[in-house]
């Protein structure tokens with residue numbers, strides 16, 4: 001009996017396990033998932049916790065309950081992967097032999113890697129909503145905050161969901177306005193990028209929206225240290241930004257076991273994959289998806305979703321000894337909450353940056369334009385996540401390859417919108 005082991009049972013691991021189970025019978029292969037606990041958190045929902053709109057328990061469900069009954073879930077900490085011996089070792093000494101392996105262990109927050117960040121003031125005036133504990137603690141602090149300097153800072157890249165800190169900024173501005181204290185709060189968004197977003201057209205739109213709301217933008221500042229006691233963030237270039245309340249996105253790494261496993265990845269714990277086939281070079285039977293890959297593509301649930309299709313097809317081919325048939329184009333799709341019941345949607349891939357238009361075709365959700373429809377789309381997505389995306393069902397109108405129909409691709413050739421960013 002062939003055995004497929006999936007390391008990490010979050011967004012990517014769960015959807016791949018369920019799709020594999022649909023594609024292969026239990027007689028074709030056994031499927032074993034590994035994770036350290038049984039709590040599957042809907043991470044996009046963390047954005048709502050600081051505003052008191054969601055609780056952590058309402059965002060969390062049993063991992064096991066998201067898996068098809070004929071999938072085994074082993075709870076344990078992965079310690080190493082032996083690529084040559086085709087085995088995953090757990091911290092308790094268990095060894096899981098595999099014929100094919102999927103690494104979907106996500107990204108790890110590393111706040112301790114920024115000087116001073118976890119020192120005085122951490123979780124008192126310096127918070128992150130990227131962890132469950134941080135999001136819950138920030139809810140209390142933000143509810144009490146009614147005057148002073150609010151700084152939202154991305155400390156370095158890469159991070160998961162690069163739009164989430166912008167969303168937090170817009171929602172905070174909106175909440176402070178509704179509380180009647182907006183004129184007493186100075187809001188600044190700090191980013192290591194040279195614009196509000198990575199790609200020029202979206203960056204120009206988002207910078208405009210920040211300016212419209214009176215939010216300051218500090219660009220190209222990668223944070224070297226945070227002094228919570230003094231309320232000061234310092235960049236590697238010596239520039240400083242002072243705050244009364246700081247909401248930061250800490251440095252992200254891959255997984256520590258990746259660094260300990262020869263041939264699997266880089267020193268930061270990200271798995272080295274072929275950007276199109278998602279296979280580990282030299283090991284077609286080992287594939288990775290989601291936040292743990294070393295790809296430049298955004299680290300987002302939508303990316304894990306689209307990559308999942310490629311991983312399933314290429315893994316089955318590898319089991320049969322065939323070359324990889326499927327290719328990933330870098331398709332990324334993100335809703336960005338703007339406050340006031342509006343959101344905007346961006347959809348892009350490695351070759352086509354986010355442009356205005358409609359998704360998934362000429363009639364659909366507006367792209368790169370604040371709309372009520374996109375806000376409702378984002379709200380509806382949580383239900384799709386639990387009931388369609390994780391179980392591995394097709395999502396209507398949403399496909400692996402980025403749709404071109406409906407997009408104003410002519411904008412890509414305008415001289416003022418090309419060339420400024422990667």
Ligand SMILES: Cc1cc2nc3c(=O)[nH]c(=O)nc-3n(C[C@H](O)[C@H](O)[C@H](O)COP(=O)(O)OP(=O)(O)OC[C@H]3O[C@@H](n4cnc5c(N)ncnc54)[C@H](O)[C@@H]3O)c2cc1C
Nearest residue numbers: 008010011012036043044078105106161290291300301302
């Ligand atoms: C605040 C916030 C907002 C977001 N908003 C959005 C959004 O609006 N849209 C969007 O598309 N994406 C969003 N994301 C990103 C999205 O949640 C992630 O990109 C997605 O979950 C990645 O899936 P993954 O399978 O790679 O990793 P994860 O879902 O994080 O799963 C990784 C799993 O691996 C397990 N694991 C790791 N190491 C080990 C080990 N050594 N042993 C055992 N198990 C291990 C972990 O416990 C975890 O369950 C957001 C993220 C955050 C934090």
